[in-house]
Amino acid sequence: MPEAASDTRAAIGDSEFDRDTAVTRRAPGVYDIDLSAGWTIISAVNGGYLLAVLGRALADTLPHPDPFTISAHYLTASQPGPAVIRADVVRTGRTLSTGQASLFQYDEQGAEVERIRVLASYGDLDALPDDVRTTAKPPAFPPMDQCFGPEDGPAPVEGSSAITDRLMLKLDPSTLGWALGAPSGKGEMRAWFGLADGRDADPLSLLLAVDALPPTAFEIGLSGWVPTVELTVHVRCRPAPGPLRVSLTTRNLAGGFLEEDAEVWDSADRLVAQSRQLARVRLG
Amino acid sequence: MPEAASDTRAAIGDSEFDRDTAVTRRAPGVYDIDLSAGWTIISAVNGGYLLAVLGRALADTLPHPDPFTISAHYLTASQPGPAVIRADVVRTGRTLSTGQASLFQYDEQGAEVERIRVLASYGDLDALPDDVRTTAKPPAFPPMDQCFGPEDGPAPVEGSSAITDRLMLKLDPSTLGWALGAPSGKGEMRAWFGLADGRDADPLSLLLAVDALPPTAFEIGLSGWVPTVELTVHVRCRPAPGPLRVSLTTRNLAGGFLEEDAEVWDSADRLVAQSRQLARVRLG
Known part of the structure; x- marks a missing residue:
């Protein structure tokens, strides 16, 4: 296969973001991930990156693919390195399903410390009707x-x-x-x-x-x-x-x-x- | 004791809202409540009333008194009548503590059906510093x-x-x-x-x-x-x-x-x- 040209854009599913948020299913509802140091700012792992990691685990656990509403409570500061996610189905419906997930890391004694807990309702964005009745306007942005x-x-x-x-x-x-x-x-x-x-x-x-x-x-x-x-x-x-x-x-x-x-x-x-x-x- | 005059205002802690949101601790983290029909609209129990009920259970379970941020996912429609709340401490900190609670009712076979699940972080509003640097202005309201x-x-x-x-x-x-x-x-x-x-x-x-x-x-x-x-x-x-x-x-x-x-x-x-x-x- 020829090497990609340097101006080739990464595809969804095959980019740095996808690789760094990939979770490995160890057992039903249990996922391993190595939190990448590439998404740190000052001394912390970025909270949006962490939410995307939890969002991927929930997408695997729930029957619907897309996070419609996801709420995260940040408990302790995450560090780059190994983490485990435990995810559960709370309720399954036709249009929406609800799940819960927590991300844990390990203290010096090897005990699990909870970093983040998330509640989310997932649906299928592509299954929604096209109706839009919105008054929201994009903010003014310079080019x-x-x-x-x-x-x-x-x-x-x-x-x-x-x-x-x-x-x-x-x-x-x-x-x-x-x-x-x-x-x-x-x-x-x-x-x-x-x-x-x-x-x-x-x-x-x-x-x-x-x-x-x-x-x-x-x-x-x-x-x-x-x-x-x-x-x-x-x-x-x-x-x-x-x-x-x-x-x-x-x-x-x-x-x-x-x-x-x-x-x-x-x-x-x-x-x-x-x-x-x-x-x-x-x-x- | 003399009867209260008819223009007496109900006090916080001794009002209809307080009586109808009161939860009874059955065991640590387990609370009974009879959801009042007084807070229904059309055929549903009001979601804010239900959130207040869960908020009281969490205030009893957590070491801090006030909900700073509380997120509820509504799973199935609540009905007036008996319900049980199960609440857990997720994490306790000096300024904030985080808890989770679910409200259940019973189906025709007596099985628990989850109505709402809540994640919340509580603190003490009275312990906050007085600094206010806000640009938010109250909306215009007629008298x-x-x-x-x-x-x-x-x-x-x-x-x-x-x-x-x-x-x-x-x-x-x-x-x-x-x-x-x-x-x-x-x-x-x-x-x-x-x-x-x-x-x-x-x-x-x-x-x-x-x-x-x-x-x-x-x-x-x-x-x-x-x-x-x-x-x-x-x-x-x-x-x-x-x-x-x-x-x-x-x-x-x-x-x-x-x-x-x-x-x-x-x-x-x-x-x-x-x-x-x-x-x-x-x-x-």
């Missing part, structure tokens, strides 16, 4: 060539930035003040988003997309870590090929917590995913 | 005496409306077109909200407040049933005494599903709760 990625400047965050090598991330300059020492004060972050190897988006990679931008907290002027407590994603439509636009908004920072809402729009101007997370603000 | 409740007109919905006797609900006339046969087409619903017996709001009753208004689908022009698939509530602040303002928004109806976002504002103009649900549209 991609007027946006900036990590490769366009000095790394503004200390620590690992491995995940940035795996993403095509082009930030709207109006939400980039934080990287220049002048955060806007507004809780907004917007970016064109894709996978670096050109793999198109699918419902599973949308779980990554909602949690892959710099946190809105940076633009609010907070420089500390913002660990996710809980993240819920609704996947509303199979995304069209091409880059996504991801828009994050925080309206309420109070009592040391903030919400971060994400909208993901595809190249056909459809709202393909919505998410909200509750995160803690750890002031440096 | 309460310019809003309308179920008692102001003929019941627009067929079936049980028992829950309306337990609520103080005054709808913004600009979101009342559906009741007059002229829905606005906008996915909005706004109401002043309280409990009919005058009990003030607390974190538990906020779980009811986010799911107690007529669905936004009515204003979109859909008259069918809109069952909740999943509902996640963030409680952000202990509400001040006095009526609440609840604002619902739906932006995206597609493929037979819609999201419904709720904001709850207290009398001190603080955003005390945010929620989002994914619901199915059942076209008549």
Whole structure:
């Protein structure tokens, strides 16, 4: 077979993201995975990558293929390396099925420590009727060539930035003040988003997309870590090929917590995913 | 003891809502409850009432008192009558603890049928710092005496409306077109909200407040049933005494599903709760 040309885009199912989220079924509902160090940021494994890993295990366990709504509570910080997922069917219906999954790693004594617990309802996006009656409009985005990625400047965050090598991330300059020492004060972050190897988006990679931008907290002027407590994603439509636009908004920072809402729009101007997370603000 | 005057407001802990959400611990993590028929609408037990019932069981099971984020997946339709709740601690931390709970009822053979499963992280609202850096603004609401409740007109919905006797609900006339046969087409619903017996709001009753208004689908022009698939509530602040303002928004109806976002504002103009649900549209 000829070698792929260097401009060949990775296909869905045969990309870095697919290899790094692949789970191996050890027994019914029990899956092994080696969490890749390639999806870390600062010292943590990215929460969207972890959600995609759990989403794959649930897709294997449940009779329906696509996460319609998935809620994750993040319990302890995951590390690159071996992990086991235990997934169960909660209920099976004709249109929707519901499942639960937990990801565990091991402490120094070899005991299982739970990292994340997830509840999700799955369906089949391709079986949905085509009706769309929406008032949602895509946010205004500058063209991609007027946006900036990590490769366009000095790394503004200390620590690992491995995940940035795996993403095509082009930030709207109006939400980039934080990287220049002048955060806007507004809780907004917007970016064109894709996978670096050109793999198109699918419902599973949308779980990554909602949690892959710099946190809105940076633009609010907070420089500390913002660990996710809980993240819920609704996947509303199979995304069209091409880059996504991801828009994050925080309206309420109070009592040391903030919400971060994400909208993901595809190249056909459809709202393909919505998410909200509750995160803690750890002031440096 | 003298009888209470008829204008006495029910106190938190001694109101109809408190009595109807009270769970009885049968064993550690196992609670009995008789679901009240007083919180039904059409043929279903209200999803917010059910969430409050599960929230009470979790408050008893976990070391922290208040639901910071609670995600419920609704599996089968609950009926008034006996139910059992099984609750477990997932993880205990200093600031937050995480728990899981399920509500079961019984089929004709007496077998348990799971109605709802919940994952939640609890904390202590009173222990949070006072910092507020928010850009969220309360939505415009007409004064309460310019809003309308179920008692102001003929019941627009067929079936049980028992829950309306337990609520103080005054709808913004600009979101009342559906009741007059002229829905606005906008996915909005706004109401002043309280409990009919005058009990003030607390974190538990906020779980009811986010799911107690007529669905936004009515204003979109859909008259069918809109069952909740999943509902996640963030409680952000202990509400001040006095009526609440609840604002619902739906932006995206597609493929037979819609999201419904709720904001709850207290009398001190603080955003005390945010929620989002994914619901199915059942076209008549």
